[in-house]
Amino acid sequence: MGEKKTLNLPLIGNIILTKGHSVLGIILGIIAGGILILISGVNPFDAYGAMLRGAFRNWASFTNVLVRSSPLLLGGIGVAIGIKSGLWNTGIEGFMYLGGIGAAIVSTMNLGLPPVLYVLLCFLVGMLFAGVWGAIPGYLKAYRGVNEVTCTIMMNYIAVYLTNWIVTSTPIAQPEAFYPMSLPFAQATYLPILTQGTSLHIGPFIGIVVCLVFYFLLKYTSFGFRTRMLGYNPIAARYAGVNSKRQMVIIMVIGAMLGGLAGTIECIGLRHRLYMEYVTNVGYESVAVALVAGGNPIGVLVSALFFSILKAGGATMAIETGVSSSMSSIIIALCVLFVVGVGVADEKSASARKRKAKAAAAAKKEVAE
Numbered sequence: 133m134g135e136k137k138t139l140n141l142p143l144i145g146n147i148i149l150t151k152g153h154s155v156l157g158i159i160l161g162i163i164a165g166g167i168l169i170l171i172s173g174v175n176p177f178d179a180y181g182a183m184l185r186g187a188f189r190n191w192a193s194f195t196n197v198l199v200r201s202s203p204l205l206l207g208g209i210g211v212a213i214g215i216k217s218g219l220w221n222t223g224i225e226g227f228m229y230l231g232g233i234g235a236a237i238v239s240t241m242n243l244g245l246p247p248v249l250y251v252l253l254c255f256l257v258g259m260l261f262a263g264v265w266g267a268i269p270g271y272l273k274a275y276r277g278v279n280e281v282t283c284t285i286m287m288n289y290i291a292v293y294l295t296n297w298i299v300t301s302t303p304i305a306q307p308e309a310f311y312p313m314s315l316p317f318a319q320a321t322y323l324p325i326l327t328q329g330t331s332l333h334i335g336p337f338i339g340i341v342v343c344l345v346f347y348f349l350l351k352y353t354s355f356g357f358r359t360r361m362l363g364y365n366p367i368a369a370r371y372a373g374v375n376s377k378r379q380m381v382i383i384m385v386i387g388a389m390l391g392g393l394a395g396t397i398e399c400i401g402l403r404h405r406l407y408m409e410y411v412t413n414v415g416y417e418s419v420a421v422a423l424v425a426g427g428n429p430i431g432v433l434v435s436a437l438f439f440s441i442l443k444a445g446g447a448t449m450a451i452e453t454g455v456s457s458s459m460s461s462i463i464i465a466l467c468v469l470f471v472v473g474v475g476v477a478d479e480k481s482a483s484a485r486k487r488k489a490k491a492a493a494a495a496k497k498e499v500a501e
Contacts, residue, residue: 201439217380228262273380398411
């Protein structure tokens with residue numbers, strides 16, 4: 133039986149990082165977005181200028197970029213370590229909701245704890261809820277062979293509807309609210325605002341630290357070695373003594389806990405309640421962040437900030453030029469498509485060159501004989 137061809141995600145990620153395909157894909161995505169803006173009747177230079185002004189006009193504008201990057205940094209790392217291990221963790225959206233649920237349960241109790249302990253408890257419970265949720269697709273993938281993409285996407289829907297039920301029909305739901313939401317959180321659980329007059333909290337800086345920590349873990353520790361080996365060659369990893377099934381579950385749980393932390397920070401840092409569908413599509417944007425970064429934690433840091441600039445500046449672009457507010461999301465999608473396309477095209481080109489070189493070597497050997 134012939135070997136089944138699959139898309140080697142870890143290999144593509146490393147190609148992107150080592151040969152600059154991520155940068156090329158982003159440039160092509162921006163150019164393609166400019167063409168679409170031009171077709172809509174707007175000068176793309178004016179549109180992109182408005183976008184940059186919206187992101188960098190002043191300190192308050194840039195803090196908006198940082199705040200938007202917080203869930204993308206944490207969610208992107210959760211997906212990135214999956215890419216390195218050969219797993220597609222598309223469940224970040226659901227993990228964020230579970231983190232928010234955990235934070236809401238703790239924050240609405242008004243336990244009277246000191247703020248630092250209260251915030252840490254919210255982090256712990258949110259990550260615990262999400263970690264248990266993530267263990268389900270991890271176990272099904274590792275021990276039952278269930279496709280992790282299908283499983284995590286289906287569980288995302290369950291998480292969304294579970295959240296909707298909690299904010300409408302449970303004791304922590306706000307009675308007679310104009311929009312489904314929980315009771316207000318205890319003020320001791322609020323993340324401190326770092327700059328008055330803005331919404332900047334410590335979430336983005338937690339995300340940056342997590343990116344740096346996982347860069348070190350993946351590159352210099354036995355955990356990172358096992359993770360990368362599992363992604364590059366699962367068979368060799370098993371022969372080397374790596375418990376592949378256990379490692380898959382661990383990777384999925386870690387990604388889930390990071391997603392849960394992102395959801396917790398969104399709740400206690402910005403909203404101070406749990407709302408219905410409060411992180412719509414942010415988890416899926418985290419998948420795009422990790423893919424553009426090629427699974428590299430430092431790349432996640434850069435791509436998360438880039439996506440946040442597009443999202444934060446997109447509103448200004450729409451107001452000043454009349455371009456549709458969805459154009460920033462379209463540009464993000466184009467960047468992802470071009471990054472993947474360039475990486476795959478180069479991989480196929482390299483494979484073709486290797487086959488030609490082998491054929492030429494075989495021909496020379498026959499002539500010599």
